[in-house]
Structure formats: C-alpha cells, structure tokens
Amino acid sequence: MESNAKLILVTNDDSVNAKGIQSLVKMASPLGRVVVVAPDKPQSGMGHAITINDPIRMNRVEMFGEVEAYATTGTPVDCVKLAIYEILGQKPDLVVSGINHGENSSTNVLYSGTMSAAIEGAMEGLPSIGFSLANYAHDADFMQYEPFVSKIIKHALTQGMPKHTCFNVNIPNLANDAIQGIKFCTQAHAFWADRFDRRIDQFGRPYFWLTGEFGEVNPTEDSDLHALAAGFISIVPTQFDLTNYAVYESCKSLNL
Amino acid sequence: MESNAKLILVTNDDSVNAKGIQSLVKMASPLGRVVVVAPDKPQSGMGHAITINDPIRMNRVEMFGEVEAYATTGTPVDCVKLAIYEILGQKPDLVVSGINHGENSSTNVLYSGTMSAAIEGAMEGLPSIGFSLANYAHDADFMQYEPFVSKIIKHALTQGMPKHTCFNVNIPNLANDAIQGIKFCTQAHAFWADRFDRRIDQFGRPYFWLTGEFGEVNPTEDSDLHALAAGFISIVPTQFDLTNYAVYESCKSLNL
Numbered sequence: 001m002e003s004n005a006k007l008i009l010v011t012n013d014d015s016v017n018a019k020g021i022q023s024l025v026k027m028a029s030p031l032g033r034v035v036v037v038a039p040d041k042p043q044s045g046m047g048h049a050i051t052i053n054d055p056i057r058m059n060r061v062e063m064f065g066e067v068e069a070y071a072t073t074g075t076p077v078d079c080v081k082l083a084i085y086e087i088l089g090q091k092p093d094l095v096v097s098g099i100n101h102g103e104n105s106s107t108n109v110l111y112s113g114t115m116s117a118a119i120e121g122a123m124e125g126l127p128s129i130g131f132s133l134a135n136y137a138h139d140a141d142f143m144q145y146e147p148f149v150s151k152i153i154k155h156a157l158t159q160g161m162p163k164h165t166c167f168n169v170n171i172p173n174l175a176n177d178a179i180q181g182i183k184f185c186t187q188a189h190a191f192w193a194d195r196f197d198r199r200i201d202q203f204g205r206p207y208f209w210l211t212g213e214f215g216e217v218n219p220t221e222d223s224d225l226h227a228l229a230a231g232f233i234s235i236v237p238t239q240f241d242l243t244n245y246a247v248y249e250s251c252k253s254l255n256l
Numbered sequence: 257m258e259s260n261a262k263l264i265l266v267t268n269d270d271s272v273n274a275k276g277i278q279s280l281v282k283m284a285s286p287l288g289r290v291v292v293v294a295p296d297k298p299q300s301g302m303g304h305a306i307t308i309n310d311p312i313r314m315n316r317v318e319m320f321g322e323v324e325a326y327a328t329t330g331t332p333v334d335c336v337k338l339a340i341y342e343i344l345g346q347k348p349d350l351v352v353s354g355i356n357h358g359e360n361s362s363t364n365v366l367y368s369g370t371m372s373a374a375i376e377g378a379m380e381g382l383p384s385i386g387f388s389l390a391n392y393a394h395d396a397d398f399m400q401y402e403p404f405v406s407k408i409i410k411h412a413l414t415q416g417m418p419k420h421t422c423f424n425v426n427i428p429n430l431a432n433d434a435i436q437g438i439k440f441c442t443q444a445h446a447f448w449a450d451r452f453d454r455r456i457d458q459f460g461r462p463y464f465w466l467t468g469e470f471g472e473v474n475p476t477e478d479s480d481l482h483a484l485a486a487g488f489i490s491i492v493p494t495q496f497d498l499t500n501y502a503v504y505e506s507c508k509s510l511n512l
Binding site: 047050052086119159186191205237239243250252 | 298300301302303304305306307308309311312313314333334337338340341342363365366367372375379380407408411415418421424438440442443445447450451452454455461462463464465466491492493494495496497498499500501503504506507508510511512
C-alpha cells in the first residue's frame with residue numbers, strides 16, 4: 001500500500017465475527033489502508049448509545065489477516081470514538097459501517113448501531129457511509145454486491161461528501177444482476193407496530209421479547225422503502241440536526 | 257382523579273430511583289393520571305437503543321406512592337414501547353421524560369436516553385416532551401422549576417403539539433427566579449472533543465473511560481446553547497426524519 005493511501009475506518013454493529021464486516025473489509029481493502037474497530041459481540045439495535053458508566057476494553061484481533069483490527073466491548077459509536085482518539089491518532093478519510101445483516105431503511109436508522117456509527121462519523125466531520133443488506137442470514141452472500149459498494153466508496157473517497165451528512169445505503173435482497181441501480185431517496189415515514197411476546201420462565205415470572213411489524217404510513221415515490229421495493233439500492237443523505245424547522249417559526253409564537 | 261383525566265406516561269433514563277423522575281411525577285400528578293414506566297438502573301447515554309437479543313423484565317414498584325409505576329430492565333425506548341403495548345393497553349395523551357440529571361442540549365439529543373424516549377413517543381404519534389436540568393447532582397433541586405414544567409405540560413395537554421415532533425426542554429442551572437423565560441430554539445451545532453482516559457488494571461491490562469469537552473462550532477443566536485447561556489429555558493422542536501433535504505436534490509445528480 002502506498003504511503004498516501006486513503007485511511008478507511010471500518011466498523012459495524014454485528015461484531016467483528018459477522019460475515020458482513022468481513023465482506024466489507026474485502027471490498028474496501030483495494031481502495032485504501034483499512035483499519036477495523038468494531039464491537040466484540042452483536043450490538044444490533046444499540047442506536048446512538050455510548051458507554052458512560054463502564055470502562056471499555058479493546059483487543060487486537062487477527063481474523064482480518066493483514067488488516068489491522070480491534071474488537072472492543074463498546075458500542076458502535078464508542079468504536080468510532082476509540083478509533084479516532086485512541087487508535088488512529090488522526091481522523092480517517094472515510095468511515096464505513098456494515099455491511100449490516102438486515103436493512104436499516106426508514107426510521108430504522110434511529111435504532112441501528114450500524115447507522116449510528118456512520119452518523120457519529122458525520123458528527124466528526126468525516127465522510128461516512130452505512131451499508132445494510134435486506135437479508136438477516138448469517139451467511140448471506142454480500143460479495144456479489146461488491147461492484148455497487150466499491151463504486152459508492154470510491155465516489156466518496158474521490159469526490160467527497162456533503163459536510164456533516166452520511167449516506168444510509170440499503171441493498172435489496174436480490175441477486176446482483178436483478179438490482180435496478182442506485183437511487184437517492186428520502187427517509188420513509190414508516191413505523192413499527194410493536195408488540196411484545198410475553199412468556200413465563202421456569203419460576204413462573206413473566207418476561208417480554210420485543211417483536212412487531214413494520215409498515216409505511218405515507219408511501220411516497222421518493223422514499224427509501226419505495227426504491228427498495230422497486231429493486232433499487234437506496235441512499236438517504238442523513239444528518240444529525242433534529243430541529244424541526246418546518247414548525248420552528250410557528251412554535252416561537254406559542255404563549256410559553 | 258376524574259375518569260376523563262388525561263393519561264400521562266412518565267419515563268426517564270436515570271432510573272426510577274432518580275430524584276429527577278420523582279420530581280417530574282410530583283409535577284405531573286395534578287395534571288392527569290400518571291403511570292410511570294422507567295428503567296430499573298441508570299441508562300444514561302443509551303440513545304435510541306432497544307433490547308433485541310435479551311428478554312426484558314418488568315416489575316411493579318411502590319416508590320411513587322399511589323402512582324402506578326413499573327421498573328424495567330429495558331432501555332428508555334423499551335420503556336415507552338412496553339408502556340404503550342403491554343401496560344396501558346392504549347396510547348397515553350402525553351409522554352414526558354426526565355427530568356434528566358444533566359443537560360441534553362445540542363447534539364447531546366442523539367446520545368440521550370431521556371430524549372430518545374421522547375422521540376419514540378413522537379414516532380408513536382404522541383405529544384412528547386423531554387426535560388433536562390443542567391445540573392448533574394443527584395440531589396439537585398428540581399421542584400423549584402415546577403411553574404415552568406407545569407406550564408409546558410399543561411400547554412401540550414390543552415393545545416396539543418406539532419405531529420411527530422417532540423420538545424427538547426433544557427433548564428439552565430439557575431435559581432428559579434433568575435430564569436429569564438422560555439425560548440424556542442434550534443439545535444446548536446456543537447460537538448464533543450472526545451478523549452479517553454487510558455488506565456491500567458491490576459493485571460496490567462488497559463481499559464478506557466470516555467471523557468471529553470463540549471464546544472459550539474458555529475454559535476448562533478437562535479441555538480439552544482445560546483439561550484441557556486443567556487438564562488432561558490430552551491425548547492427545540494425535535495423530529496426523527498434525518499433526511500438532509502438541503503443536499504437531497506444535489507445528491508440526485510451524482511453519477512452513482
């Protein structure tokens with residue numbers, strides 16, 4: 001690797017042991033110097049959690065061959081912070097997170113550790129991309145999507161990205177040659193209709209498992225869910241300013 | 257309590273044992289029928305995390321006197337979901353979260369379990385408010401702010417709130433009579449300059465504690481940090497659509 005190679009931080013929320021991150025490392029390695037800092041165990045659904053009340057452990061791991069890699073006890077967001085401030089000693093040129101086992105379209109972006117790592121990268125002012133595949137299988141075939149993932153990463157490395165914005169990339173569960181292309185989208189207005197599976201343990205005490213169904217409330221043609229259903233890879237430019245500017249002015253006239 | 261009393265769900269991230277939620281329950285109780293569903297242990301910094309890979313336990317607790325209350329092993333977002341789908345059997349008229357020990361202004365909204373509970377309420381289509389006090393002390397005097405908190409809750413109950421928008425309310429660490437008023441604001445563009453405190457355990461192995469300093473990058477007069485510094489209670493109308501519409505159109509012309 002030449003010394004002016006771009007520095008690419010790879011993380012995820014499914015842990016260093018997931019096939020998705022192993023595939024992403026393979027795809028990113030020809031494009032720059034890759035360093036992996038990722039959780040040592042699954043952290044799906046961790047959102048933007050950080051570890052405040054416990055210390056974090058971090059160990060060098062070897063499963064990525066020649067690629068420098070660390071497994072941490074922290075969350076995906078912790079991993080990005082540790083990478084920048086403890087391991088790399090500099091800001092990377094790009095943060096890529098994933099490839100997630102399962103999609104993170106629509107409001108799932110808020111629950112997703114994979115996307116929160118990318119959002120944390122954006123907060124650090126770095127080009128950042130989260131990748132997710134609409135397939136939860138542990139042995140899903142991620143490598144077939146290399147042409148798309150590689151193209152998106154190369155674009156970010158050469159053309160840059162909008163400041164303080166990351167890309168939320170979702171790949172539909174289709175064979176590579178059935179994918180219709182890449183489409184920029186808005187975050188679909190869709191929600192979980194939650195319910196809990198209530199069970200009784202061996203001591204007669206109840207416990208609860210979160211479950212539910214996902215449904216789009218106001219389907220729009222520009223949404224990520226719509227693009228995925230039509231066979232496209234969706235990209236939502238994603239920011240972290242949660243101010244609802246559409247109502248901000250009218251709020252100012254409230255009598256409070 | 258008359259039978260047409262408004263149903264108010266109270267939660268937080270500092271746990272049922274925190275003075276902040278005990279004070280909020282006292283403030284909300286005259287305004288409707290209060291039910292508490294909150295974590296059984298501190299969950300600060302949990303962001304929008306949900307519990308996927310573990311079951312959740314939930315127990316009735318008595319520390320709120322006559323007020324129906326449950327402590328759960330889940331995150332603040334889990335608590336909102338459990339309340340709606342397992343405990344209440346209906347959607348509450350209002351979700352209030354807090355009062356947080358410590359402020360959640362600016363980008364802290366993303367890390368905050370208190371605010372994520374309020375955001376989850378907004379995702380459920382409910383009027384939702386997160387309250388935070390810029391004082392981390394376990395014995396902070398929350399009750400002195402009752403006139404402000406009560407006014408904001410009453411307003412939400414009687415006038416409603418913008419759909420799919422919650423309020424991020426931060427109270428400066430000032431005596432009640434030094435507060436200048438209530439001001440609607442935008443989310444300040446401020447970030448943590450993180451660092452880790454690296455220590456060595458008794459076995460010679462390193463561990464890391466997250467620390468850092470918070471600084472505003474582009475101070476603006478309409479930001480929550482500016483209002484707090486000027487002695488106002490800040491309210492940011494907060495949404496969960498992370499699409500960066502400002503760059504969405506230009507992204508569509510990218511060659512991807």
